[in-house]
Amino acid sequence: VARFIGIFTLILLAIAPFVAYNVIHTADARDGKVHLTYMAWGNPEQQDTDDAVLKAFEESHPNIKIDFIVAPSSDYPQKIQIMMASGVAPDVFKLDLFYLPKYFPAGYFMPLEDFAKKDSTFSFDDFYPMTKEELTYNGKILGLNTLFGGRIVYYNKKLFKEAGLPDPYEQFQRGEWTYDAFANAARKLTIYENGMAKQFGVKFDFYDMWWVVWGYGGDITDKNHHVYIDDPASIAGMKWYADLLHKDHVMPRPGEDAAGIFSFESGRLGMLVDWQGASPRLRRKINNMFDWDIVPVPRGPAGHYSLMKGNGLIMSSKTRHPAESWEFLKFLNSPETEMAYCGPALRRAIPTRIVEDNPKPGRIDKTKYLSDKWTKNPLNPKSSESPNPPPPPRNTGTFLAIHDTAHRLPVTELWQDWQPDYRNWFGRLNRNEITTEQFCRGLAKYLRDLLGKPKGDPLVTPGKPASNAPAGVRQ
């Protein structure tokens, strides 16, 4: 008997994981609904909107239940890629575009053209071409873009006033918001007392090197793995940046911003260059301590370029419910949902759908989108609060303006391979261990060795637009 019990226990323990798996995957049968798993990373400021969107979808589709998995953004890439490799990817998931090229060959992603063709309520023509191109590989559209946004300049209006500087958005409207105007503002906004910084003019990130060099007519690399960072125009762009950091010292050096003492919300920073997605977080943290607003990044000597990117809403190729997943994807990307994230109440991103006056169905109403009044949106529970005056940012023209000057990152299957070393090179420049020339030439050699391509053709027309893309959009 003891032997029997022992063997039985061993068998039970051995089959337990399979039973658990089966229980989880028969959820559909329990309540008669189709269960879709949806995974995304969390963002506290948009949590209410996320919840309201899912609730509204379930109400409008009573036969579908969404099992929402929220993963911390820091672990998200690892988690989703291991899930995909293990064949247990969620039916629908959010994925940063950086990971698409590398995993496209594995067939993890369901192409969406066939769904769109069969669906009379949906047209890819309603989207800005750039948002589709980001998620298109080998001619296949692998996802719908969401939370699309660009690098923009957040500025502290109080500090600008105290420094006697003109409003940057007004300068932008007059066409005077240039690299020189930007650098001049950064210098005047920087204050030292007894050799110690009390206030800084600006803060950049390594992402910003792209628009900095584009504005000088240079580039870092392109989608064909040609390298341009040692081009004279690129060196000039990097020198402009390095001078702001080391010569003028108008931005914190590595370590100088410990514990965020020069964060934008501290009120001790004049300008912050960040993604548009930072708006809700800054609004919450600043909480009316001072007035602030936004403006596009400045115009460079060779033209006006901004950097934009979005996130992919992907359908797993392994989903057992493709039709329902398509319905859910469409809802996550519908004009109403986009307005909840992009409209006045949250101002989290720029719509991926075309914004126009008197829009046809499937597009965004320009007057509502650019309004600075919080209109009621059932998908955004906070929108009904309608504070008066509305909280920043109010220069909503910035959103569409950067759309007009947008470039996207040349993400390829090797993108992940060179990012850590790129940041390392950038760190050495920031710590003043190497000169701008050494940075550009060293990084160029490293990139050419890694990417395996010789020096590219002379960079005659940076940001040459493709024939089917909006002006300024680089292919």
Place this chain on the structure above:
Amino acid sequence: MKVKASRAGWWGYVFISPWIIGFLCFVAGPMIASLILSFTDFNLVDARYVGLENFQKILGSDEKFWKALSNTLLYTLLAVPLGLTGSLLLAVLLNQNLKLKGVWRACFYIPTLVPAAAASFLWLYMFNEYQGLINKTLLMMGADAKNLPKWFNSTVLAMPTMVMMSLWGIGGARMIIFLAGLQNIPQALYEAASIDGASRWRQFWHVTMPMLSPVIFFNLILGCVGAFQLFTQAFLISPEGEPNNAMLFYAVYIFRQAFQLFHAGYASALAWTLFIILAVITAIQFFFARYWVHYEGDVK
């Protein structure tokens, strides 16, 4: 009798079967899988057999492997002896007949209860070049504001700073083990030494150290393995290994290859290389242990 023993054995297997299944599924299985993967080019999409190519690259052309290995080795060579010495001295101190002995022991142990992540951020702030408490203290003592040490931001000082930070844990489990070892030394040995006229220093060197040598050896082995596997603090303080790869630790490099660059095959090869290195280092330690580790009852 034999049947009874056999039945008892069966029950033993039944009761430890959760652990055996867990070990086979979650430890031995992944280990064998990673050994197989180390001979492949596996990026979580495709696995292609490449033979010894990964190991050839590791030992041949991968500069970062050598950098990560030398950094980790340097850290081990500095942090382990210093940590062992610190823990031992603290244990000797707390083994004295002090007033409020229990309170002192708790005081020295408490810092190790702070999670590694929280402690890392605390030290990162303490060692900050501009705002940190250490440089502010140096300023108050009259140091030149323009020549203050950059600590974690200096290629030269980053590693010593990391070692200094590691000493935060000298009052932890290692000290407790030393304390237990000290309390196991028979008092009679000290009394005999004292009657023979041995000073406190002589007693420490000729009684305490030999009697404690198995514990020191145990802590040395664990300390070396732990130092080679250092991850949390290194990753939190410098995920990219900055400045200039001076803080690139071996475990962080494995993580980067596996979960940031998704070169899982190469990362497996790196992990097995570390296993071999650690096995060799441990074997060397065991070889030399016969010359300095004294076990009671040993006949030499």
